Amino acid sequence: MPLETKEDTWSEFLSFMQNQCSRAEFENWIAPIKCVEESDPITLQVPNVFVQQYLLDNYEEALASFFPKDNKGKPLISFLIKEGEKRKELKKEFPKPKKKSDIGHPLSFNVSYTFENFIEGPSNQFIKSAALGVASRPGKSYNPLFIHGGVGLGKTHLLHGIGHSVQKNHKKLRIQCITTEAFINDLVSHLRNKSVDKMKRYFRNLDVLLVDDIQFLQNRLNFEEEFCNMFEALINQGKQIVITSDKPPGQLQLSERMIARMEWGLVAHIGTPDLETRVAILQYKAEKTGLHLPSQTAFYIAEHIYNNVRQLEGAINRLGAYCRLMHLEPTQDVVDSTLSEMFQAPVRSKISVDRILHSVASMFNVRESDLRGSSRAKEVTYPRQIAMYLAKELLGESLIKIASSFGGKTHSTLLHAWKKISQQLERDDVLRRQIQMTRQNIEA
Ligand code: ADP
Ligand code: MG
Numbered sequence: 001m002p003l004e005t006k007e008d009t010w011s012e013f014l015s016f017m018q019n020q021c022s023r024a025e026f027e028n029w030i031a032p033i034k035c036v037e038e039s040d041p042i043t044l045q046v047p048n049v050f051v052q053q054y055l056l057d058n059y060e061e062a063l064a065s066f067f068p069k070d071n072k073g074k075p076l077i078s079f080l081i082k083e084g085e086k087r088k089e090l091k092k093e094f095p096k097p098k099k100k101s102d103i104g105h106p107l108s109f110n111v112s113y114t115f116e117n118f119i120e121g122p123s124n125q126f127i128k129s130a131a132l133g134v135a136s137r138p139g140k141s142y143n144p145l146f147i148h149g150g151v152g153l154g155k156t157h158l159l160h161g162i163g164h165s166v167q168k169n170h171k172k173l174r175i176q177c178i179t180t181e182a183f184i185n186d187l188v189s190h191l192r193n194k195s196v197d198k199m200k201r202y203f204r205n206l207d208v209l210l211v212d213d214i215q216f217l218q219n220r221l222n223f224e225e226e227f228c229n230m231f232e233a234l235i236n237q238g239k240q241i242v243i244t245s246d247k248p249p250g251q252l253q254l255s256e257r258m259i260a261r262m263e264w265g266l267v268a269h270i271g272t273p274d275l276e277t278r279v280a281i282l283q284y285k286a287e288k289t290g291l292h293l294p295s296q297t298a299f300y301i302a303e304h305i306y307n308n309v310r311q312l313e314g315a316i317n318r319l320g321a322y323c324r325l326m327h328l329e330p331t332q333d334v335v336d337s338t339l340s341e342m343f344q345a346p347v348r349s350k351i352s353v354d355r356i357l358h359s360v361a362s363m364f365n366v367r368e369s370d371l372r373g374s375s376r377a378k379e380v381t382y383p384r385q386i387a388m389y390l391a392k393e394l395l396g397e398s399l400i401k402i403a404s405s406f407g408g409k410t411h412s413t414l415l416h417a418w419k420k421i422s423q424q425l426e427r428d429d430v431l432r433r434q435i436q437m438t439r440q441n442i443e444a
Helices: 006-020 023-030 049-066 087-093 125-136 155-169 180-192 196-204 221-236 256-262 275-288 295-304 309-326 332-342 353-364 368-372 378-394 399-405 411-427 429-443
Strands: 034-037 042-046 077-081 145-148 175-179 208-212 240-245 266-269
Touching: 006 023, 006 049, 006 309, 023 049, 042 049, 049 077, 049 309, 125 145, 125 155, 125 240, 125 266, 145 155, 155 175, 155 208, 155 240, 175 180, 180 196, 180 208, 180 221, 196 221, 221 240, 221 256, 275 295, 275 309, 295 309, 295 332, 309 332, 353 368, 353 378, 353 429, 368 378, 378 399, 378 411, 378 429, 399 411, 411 429
Parallel strands: 042 077, 145 240, 145 266, 175 208, 208 240
Antiparallel strands: 034 042
16 A cells, blocks of 8 residues: 555554444553554554454454565564553453453453354354354253364354353353463463362363364373363263364364264354355445445455455455545455455366266265266256256356267257256245355365
């Protein structure tokens, strides 16, 4: 953004943050940060390391869209801890823990990670309803609830969503939300201080334990055993556990005992959102930041950023900041000039007729060779027409070329299939769902 100084950018960032978080959050965490050095990289003075950590944990993406980034996409910022800050004052800045804990974890959930702020679509509906179930009846529905999926797809969001809801509706329950890394660090420091029993007591007295990113327990043998013991103690008393992970339990390098425990309850996957959900997320985030996003532009962005919701958010933040600063409307041209480096390779390039046939065959339980063949049995012709419909929708190739990949069919057969399925889609919810799922599978 050529016309501004770093200080302007910092003020822009602050006004963006005012829309982004609650007043209390802003006053406690963001307002105390000062921009003290404008040259590259920008230097921010923070009252303590917690504020720095808080900023990075929660708003790294937003920072990265306002300030220059390093080659890993992280914002280039130096932090300076303000000297002479008294610890007593620091304590005051923490949001109050719900219950006083003797192990010193303040309980704070990201204010925007609520169920209400979570946009639903076919990729996350199931897991969201499982999370709602757990939040309304902790320990009594699925236990543990194990949520797995790729980065930036809303695992932490749902975990905190459960946290917010339990805090609001089950005020008496003792709840803690901890990242696996924080759990390990805690254990290390309690081991050092010979106070492990105290920590164990604390955890075993919880009613709801939310554990984020369990994959960090891999290859940490001693910690794993301690975690597993705590896990069993809680589950045996009917206390709720929710775990997130980047992989399903069976693919984690953990002991069989640990894996089996995690598979006790419900294991649910959170997938990449489909196009319509991505558009809904973009529009929702745009509205929250006060950006007027025409639906054509939303579709355009969603077609190019498709496997990570965090990136969609980053795109909105960057686009919003740019439009505000330059007094522009978010048209496709503006999107091209601000976001093109975030764009992923077009989905189309990965998709082939083979891939489509493979997904349709497994969805409808027929053989790929039957789809290519000329059988007129209804069990085969219907999925074949669906495959043809998808091929026309997803591949940017000529009808003749696509038709020939279906074992030498004519392009009018293909067109007929496409028309039939398109018309049926307008009134058939089951078909729409089947096609959505197949498409997701093809694009994954
Ligand atoms: P993960 O923990 O899976 O890496 P996060 O929960 O941190 O991902 O989500 C990344 C960002 O995307 C967060 O800011 C979150 O609020 C947002 N997000 C993810 N999924 C959704 C959704 N379905 N609706 C709204 N925001 C979402
Ligand atoms: Mg996460």
